[in-house]
Amino acid sequence: MxxxxxxxxxxxxxxxxxxxxxxxxxxxxxxxxxxxxxxxxxxxxxxxxxxxxxxxxxxxxxxxxxxxxxxxxxxxxxxxxxxxxxxxxxxxxxxxxxxxxxxxxxxxxxxxxxxxxxxxxxxxxxxxxxxxxxxxxxxxxxxxxxGPVEDSGGIGGYADLVSKLGDPEYRDHDGAAEWLEGMTGEPASDFDPxxxxxxxxxxxxxxxxxxxWPGPVSAEDIHTVLRPVQWFLDEASPAGLELTKDGYLKPAIVKAAMTALGWDEDWPGTARQEIHARPVLALREQLQEWKLLRKFKGRLVLTPSGRRVGKDPQALWDYVADRLANPEAAAVKLATRLAVHWLVEGLALSYDKRQRLLQEALNRAGFRMPGGGDVPLDAASDVDFGVRSSLRSLELTDTRWQQGPEVTDAGLKFLLDVQRRLADGGA
The missing domain is CATH 3.10.290.30 (MM3350-like)
Structure with missing residues (x-):
């Protein structure tokens, strides 16, 4: 040819x-x-x-x-x-x-x-x-x-650490092992210089x-990342989606969403009530929080913002990125900054480590509970859960409903955009 x-x-x-x-x-x-x-x-x-x-x-x-x-x-x-x-x-x-x-x-x-x-x-x-x-x-x-271990004291300090870890009979072996595990999270028994x-x-x-060097954002990138959001906005346009008397999406819409977005295979169970279909419920609630959808007279309808950006993919990308980078609560913004950083860097942190790091960051930044006490682990966990739920409303990774930080090229471009907006908006 x-x-x-x-x-x-x-x-x-x-x-x-x-x-x-x-x-x-x-x-x-x-x-x-x-x-x-x-x-x-x-x-x-x-x-x-x-x-x-x-x-x-x-x-x-x-x-x-x-x-x-x-x-x-x-x-x-x-x-x-x-x-x-x-x-x-x-x-x-x-x-x-x-x-x-x-x-x-x-x-x-x-x-x-x-x-x-x-x-x-x-x-x-x-x-x-x-x-x-x-x-x-x-x-x-x-x-x-x-590579050497961070903060191990330079050439001499690291050599000393290696000697202690390599000899269980060494007088300070246990202390060195405890220090290593606290610094790296790596079991001392696995350490091999x-x-x-x-x-x-x-x-x-x-x-x-x-x-x-992520390259420019393409129309395909936008479609990939925003697919769940765009599906909901399209379905709600122009007349909205009928809700049950309790304010949930009707089973037919839940089924359509699970099938159209490919979640049937990823999400266990066959329930079609929205309250039992966590991905759909979380997405719908997130779009309401982002003020793209609202409940009105028994229907889920587009907000003025939803109508404005719903047919313009680039405008929708900018709108969602801005919402993520500028949440109303300062604690959520800090948690978003950390969550985005971990995804961008490809860091596979355990659930427990995420919570501990966020708790430490919140307390270090001066956040306090209503009574004046430090932020406890369960409160940090709640903030982290909300941020992760927001990010899961988008298709950023290959394993959306599983543990793992494998971000797609399109997802990385979006996260870098959010990161830039977070930096522009200050702390």
């Missing part, structure tokens, strides 16, 4: 020039190192995030870079503008790696990346030569040893690349 070759080429992302970097944590024995391929266009903040993922760091601390750039100028670059001003250094935002090292020149680059100015983890970066990589990707192609999984690292890097 004429032109088919061109179409095939256009459909493939193709390769782009890349850095081939060997990154070693100085002073480690055995060496802890990774070999990373990153696009030549990579910025310093993007390099920082790639190093964090590749070594298993948690991004708890500041980072900085010391080097002499390609023009022979000494450069000291620090992650945030605030820290850069404080330290009299250059902020990382806007700096690209190719300003500092030549991607075509092999050999030691005189580039040092330091993470955690207290523990002082120095990562020596060597450029191995020119390379290519699929567009929009970051890859780890080799390496050795697991020599562990290295290329597959696990590349899974993290692939998630990072999707987040850094």
């Amino acid at each position: 004429p032109g088919s070759g061109m179409i095939a080429v256009m459909d493939e992302p193709g390769n782009v020039p890349a850095f081939d970097l060997r990154i070693t944590i100085a002073g480690t024995d055995p060496e802890i190192w990774r070999r990373l391929l990153l696009p030549e266009s990579v910025t310093i903040p993007e390099l920082h995030e790639a190093i964090q993922k590749a070594f298993g760091w948690q991004d708890y601390h500041l980072y900085g870079i010391r080097t002499v750039d390609r023009k022979g100028q000494p450069r000291v670059i620090v992650g945030t503008e605030e820290a850069a001003d404080e330290l009299g250094a250059e902020a990382a935002a806007g700096v690209v790696l190719s300003e500092l090292i030549d991607p075509s020149a092999a050999g030691t680059s005189k580039l040092e990346y330091e993470y955690d100015f207290g523990d002082s983890w120095i990562h020596e970066i060597e450029q191995l030569g020119p390379a290519e990589i699929p567009q929009g990707s970051i890859q780890c192609v080799d390496g050795a040893m697991r 020599a562990a290295f999984s290329l597959e696990a690292i590349n899974t993290q890097l692939a998630q990072l690349a999707r987040r850094l």
